[in-house]
Amino acid sequence: MTGKSPNTRRGYGWTAGKGIDLRHENTKKLFGYWNRIRAGRIAPERSEIEPSDIRDVLADTFILEISARLRTISFRLAGTRLCAAHGKELKSYGFLGLWAEEDSFEIAKAVSRVYCDFKPVLINSIARTGGNQFVEYETLLLPLQTTGEDNSRILGVSTPKTVPYWLGAEPVETHSCRGLRIMELPQETATLVPALGDLAPENDAKGPRKVAHLTIFDGGRH
Numbered sequence: 001m002t003g004k005s006p007n008t009r010r011g012y013g014w015t016a017g018k019g020i021d022l023r024h025e026n027t028k029k030l031f032g033y034w035n036r037i038r039a040g041r042i043a044p045e046r047s048e049i050e051p052s053d054i055r056d057v058l059a060d061t062f063i064l065e066i067s068a069r070l071r072t073i074s075f076r077l078a079g080t081r082l083c084a085a086h087g088k089e090l091k092s093y094g095f096l097g098l099w100a101e102e103d104s105f106e107i108a109k110a111v112s113r114v115y116c117d118f119k120p121v122l123i124n125s126i127a128r129t130g131g132n133q134f135v136e137y138e139t140l141l142l143p144l145q146t147t148g149e150d151n152s153r154i155l156g157v158s159t160p161k162t163v164p165y166w167l168g169a170e171p172v173e174t175h176s177c178r179g180l181r182i183m184e185l186p187q188e189t190a191t192l193v194p195a196l197g198d199l200a201p202e203n204d205a206k207g208p209r210k211v212a213h214l215t216i217f218d219g220g221r222h
Helices: 025-038 080-086 101-117
Strands: 014-017 061-067 072-078 121-129 134-143 152-160 172-183 209-211 214-216
Touching: 025 134, 025 152, 061 101, 101 121, 101 134, 101 152, 101 172, 134 172
Parallel strands: 014 172
Antiparallel strands: 061 072, 061 152, 121 134, 121 172, 134 152, 209 214
């Protein structure tokens, strides 16, 4: 996919609802697996995720780690195809570093909705290379319970909607967000969830902004 890049700054916003519009097969497979093993709970435990159960989508799958102490969102694990598309090993790399600077605050809010409110979030984006090649991506973030641990974890999958010939040869440099969707799911059984802080961001034009326990600085990436 080449040519003039699509406009990513118009019509972009949050939506919410019970209707789940998952377009990519890998997204559907990971969501189905996560939904099955949670068995009506608010989310499955991190220890319940078995890589062999999701071998078909493992190359596009990742786990994020949210550190309250360091105030960071980073890749704890990332699949081989996802790393190849971005031209680098993503393990320990900051998740916000993949996103356009103007989107970083909204993406941090989306991550907070996942691990604070235990709500899955679907992100649609345009991935761009340095040579202005671009492709649409679908990214799903799913909450995990990490009882007894200081750091929160998120299970995710990120897949291009088509696979252009250059993907993997010309690395993706940045993603521009086109839409964020909160997925409302029924909870059949109550689960005790540790308090992880207030989600509402505090904006300060003269300084960094707060989302939960994360600090977002203007003009930079994490």
